[in-house]
Amino acid sequence: MADTQTDVKLLDLVDISVHYGAVVALDRISLGVRRGEAVAVMGPNGAGKSTVLKAIMGLAPVVGGEVYWRQEPLAAATHEIVKEGIAFVPQGRRVFTHLTVAENLEMGCLYLNDPAEKDRRMDSVMELFPVLHEKRGDLASQMSGGQQQMLALGRGLMAGPEVLLLDEPTLGLAPIVVGEVFQKVSEISDRLNTTILVVEHNIKGVLDIVDRAYVLDKGRVVHSGTPQSVRDTDILTRVFLGQYTPPEEE
Numbered sequence: 653m654a655d656t657q658t659d660v661k662l663l664d665l666v667d668i669s670v671h672y673g674a675v676v677a678l679d680r681i682s683l684g685v686r687r688g689e690a691v692a693v694m695g696p697n698g699a700g701k702s703t704v705l706k707a708i709m710g711l712a713p714v715v716g717g718e719v720y721w722r723q724e725p726l727a728a729a730t731h732e733i734v735k736e737g738i739a740f741v742p743q744g745r746r747v748f749t750h751l752t753v754a755e756n757l758e759m760g761c762l763y764l765n766d767p768a769e770k771d772r773r774m775d776s777v778m779e780l781f782p783v784l785h786e787k788r789g790d791l792a793s794q795m796s797g798g799q800q801q802m803l804a805l806g807r808g809l810m811a812g813p814e815v816l817l818l819d820e821p822t823l824g825l826a827p828i829v830v831g832e833v834f835q836k837v838s839e840i841s842d843r844l845n846t847t848i849l850v851v852e853h854n855i856k857g858v859l860d861i862v863d864r865a866y867v868l869d870k871g872r873v874v875h876s877g878t879p880q881s882v883r884d885t886d887i888l889t890r891v892f893l894g895q896y897t898p899p900e901e902e
């Protein structure tokens with residue numbers, strides 16, 4: 653459960669702007685996640701959702717603002733961020749298809765020089781995802797899309813993260829599998845108490861498993877609050893139909 657008594661964020665983006673040349677992908681957005689929370693980032697295509705995660709990972713051209721991690725500016729290089737306790741599960745799963753399931757999982761904690769801890773994490777991931785245990789010797793290429801997504805989540809967990817960043821975990825999956833992925837994300841949040849920031853296009857599914865949500869439109873936060881606060885407004889309809897006008901322009 654999140655520490656909702658305080659507004660202290662474990663991961664906090666303050667006034668972040670990202671420009672890709674003339675394209676303003678993020679325009680002074682502020683959003684964050686408290687320890688133990690599961691938070692969704694939603695919005696139409698091109699709203700800037702993936703860029704939020706890339707800005708945290710040092711993979712986007714941030715031109716203004718600051719990313720704070722445990723209340724200090726996040727200064728680690730992209731390849732070092734996982735050691736800080738932040739794991740990124742990218743869009744499209746990106747598993748290593750020519751490696752086995754177990755080898756893919758090991759890739760999640762390459763930097764770890766503690767075989768006992770590696771085994772402990774492997775056991776914990778296999779317990780959470782029985783299918784990965786069952787198929788541990790199979791090539792990842794032999795797995796279905798849903799199983800590859802479980803593998804991608806498992807690989808992220810092998811880093812032993814405090815925060816898991818998930819970019820569209822249900823994209824391209826069959827409806828029946830979508831429910832299973834949300835169920836697993838929910839278990840990761842509830843059972844492992846891992847803090848989660850998830851970008852997701854499946855509004856209904858994601859609102860059922862998060863504590864809070866941000867709605868983005870054209871690089872700005874246009875709503876933030878509990879899932880119920882999102883359901884109670886017509887903000888999503890307006891942004892998805894392109895009918896949202898920022899207050900200062902109304």
Ligand SMILES: Nc1ncnc2c1ncn2[C@@H]1O[C@H](COP(=O)(O)OP(=O)(O)OP(=O)(O)O)[C@@H](O)[C@H]1O
Nearest residue numbers: 672675676677695696697698699700701702703704
């Ligand atoms: N590498 C890039 N070069 C140029 N423009 C980019 C790049 N990456 C993203 N953009 C632009 O930045 C804006 C935000 O993109 P982003 O991918 O973050 O949106 P999104 O909300 O995740 O969209 P989607 O739901 O389609 O994935 C878009 O206008 C996009 O075209």
